[in-house]
Amino acid sequence: MRDHDDLKKRLSELDDDIDQARGRRTNEESNRQRSSAIGYAFRLAIELVVGVCFGGFVGWLLDKWFETTPIFLLVFFILGLAAGIMNVIRTAHQMQTEFSDDPGSSETRDKSAKRDQDEDED
Amino acid sequence: MAAATGADHGGGGFPDPMHQFEIHRLVPLKIFNIDASFTNSSLFMVIVILLISLFLFLSVKSRSLVPGRMQSVAEIAYEFVANMIRDNVGTAGMKYFPFIFTLFMFVLGCNIMGMVPYSFTVTSHIIITFALAAVVFIGVTIIGFAKHGFSFLKFFVPSGIPVFLLPLLVVIEVISYLTRPISLSVRLFANMMAGHTMLKVFGSFVIAMGFWGGWAPLIFLVPFTGLEILVAFLQAYVFAILTCIYLNDALHMHH
Numbered sequence: 558m559r560d561h562d563d564l565k566k567r568l569s570e571l572d573d574d575i576d577q578a579r580g581r582r583t584n585e586e587s588n589r590q591r592s593s594a595i596g597y598a599f600r601l602a603i604e605l606v607v608g609v610c611f612g613g614f615v616g617w618l619l620d621k622w623f624e625t626t627p628i629f630l631l632v633f634f635i636l637g638l639a640a641g642i643m644n645v646i647r648t649a650h651q652m653q654t655e656f657s658d659d660p661g662s663s664e665t666r667d668k669s670a671k672r673d674q675d676e677d678e679d
Numbered sequence: 680m681a682a683a684t685g686a687d688h689g690g691g692g693f694p695d696p697m698h699q700f701e702i703h704r705l706v707p708l709k710i711f712n713i714d715a716s717f718t719n720s721s722l723f724m725v726i727v728i729l730l731i732s733l734f735l736f737l738s739v740k741s742r743s744l745v746p747g748r749m750q751s752v753a754e755i756a757y758e759f760v761a762n763m764i765r766d767n768v769g770t771a772g773m774k775y776f777p778f779i780f781t782l783f784m785f786v787l788g789c790n791i792m793g794m795v796p797y798s799f800t801v802t803s804h805i806i807i808t809f810a811l812a813a814v815v816f817i818g819v820t821i822i823g824f825a826k827h828g829f830s831f832l833k834f835f836v837p838s839g840i841p842v843f844l845l846p847l848l849v850v851i852e853v854i855s856y857l858t859r860p861i862s863l864s865v866r867l868f869a870n871m872m873a874g875h876t877m878l879k880v881f882g883s884f885v886i887a888m889g890f891w892g893g894w895a896p897l898i899f900l901v902p903f904t905g906l907e908i909l910v911a912f913l914q915a916y917v918f919a920i921l922t923c924i925y926l927n928d929a930l931h932m933h934h
Contacts, residue, residue: 596913600866607862612854633854636847640855644862651924 597652604648605641612637696879700803700872720807723799727788735784756784760919767923771930778818779926782811783919790871790911794904802914803871808864815922816860823929834932863921870914874907 616633620626706717738749746754760780764772786802793800801807823831835852836845881903884896 596910596917599870600917603862603866603869604858607858607865608855611858611861615854636851636854637858639851640858643851644855644858 601645601648604644608639608641608644609634609637612640696876696883699800699875699879702804719799720801720804723792723801724789727785727792727801730792731784731788756780763920764923767920768927768930772923772926775926779919779922782815782922783915786811786867786918787912787915790915791908793871793875794908794911800871800875802867803875805864805868808868809860811918812860812864812867815863815925819922819925819929822926823932826930827932831929831932834928859925863918867914867918870910874910878903878907 612633612635613630615637616630619629619633623629702718702720704716704718705722708714708716734749735753738753741747741750743750757780760783761773761776764776764779768775789801789807792798793803823834827833835849835856837848837852840848878900881896881900885893885900887893888896
């Protein structure tokens with residue numbers, strides 16, 4: 558009987574060790590993610606700037622065609638701004654899901670399983 | 680170009696940080712009045728493609744069950760891209776694996792090649808990155824229309840919106856869709872160009888500050904070169920993963 562208890566104790570100790578190692582690894586992963594924060598910031602900034610610039614460019618082009626300066630420029634500048642902001646929000650959403658589920662977690666697996674199901678239906 | 684290239688001077692005796700991005704015609708060529716010269720940019724593209732092909736060909740040549748060092752690297756690259764597609768597009772996306780793998784390896788190869796001193800960074804020119812992004816954008820749009828027919832246009836109509844707001848939101852959605860190739864290309868080009876200009880500027884500080892003062896920027900340059908290598912990987916990854924996300928939108932049509 559003593560052997561059995563001993564074994565149990567060792568098993569629980571091992572479990573603790575494994576849990577600790579897992580915690581360390583996720584910590585390292587989140588550190589690595591944080592180190593690319595500047596990449597995320599850059600991505601958001603570019604999303605916004607490109608939206609505004611593209612809107613302005615399209616407006617300017619339409620104005621040149623129809624000779625209606627500056628109506629289209631103003632309208633499309635605002636629309637481009639809206640599109641840029643929408644893109645930023647969408648990218649931020651995407652980043653949030655990236656951050657919230659660490660690789661291999663149940664959520665990601667569920668998601669990919671769901672996708673596979675979707676494909677079967679198609 | 681990496682740190683220690685203070686050799687090429689621009690005007691006025693100071694090293695010109697933009698000199699590294701200049702295009703030279705190596706073999707002038709004109710086809711129907713279109714300048715199709717073989718430039719230093721083309722040369723480095725050919726070098727990158729040859730190196731990647733050679734590396735992948737040689738590393739998997741032995742096809743050993745227990746991979747050696749080189750084969751491991753090739754297998755990691757394969758697994759990495761395959762997992763990326765499986766996670767972001769699902770198994771239906773594996774049909775497009777060859778394209779995304781080629782794209783990823785090419786961008787990564789160009790970015791890494793740029794870190795070799797005296798080489799040319801192909802991806803630091805917006806026309807190159809824009810051409811890549813345009814191929815992705817046009818291809819994905821064609822896939823969307825081929826798969827869903829005209830109902831792909833529903834992609835631009837957000838659900839659960841009052842009718843009087845619809846025209847406005849559809850225009851905004853279309854603009855946001857059209858900005859995709861631009862943001863995709865600007866991101867890669869701006870990252871590469873900014874990083875390499877910074878490297879060059881600090882490299883010229885090392886030269887300008889002489890033997891005693893030059894150590895300070897040199898100490899900064901070492902981790903910055905490391906960061907640039909990280910950026911080279913990261914941007915290739917971002918380019919590939921956004922291609923996957925756009926492909927997923929075209930195949931499954933949900934935001």
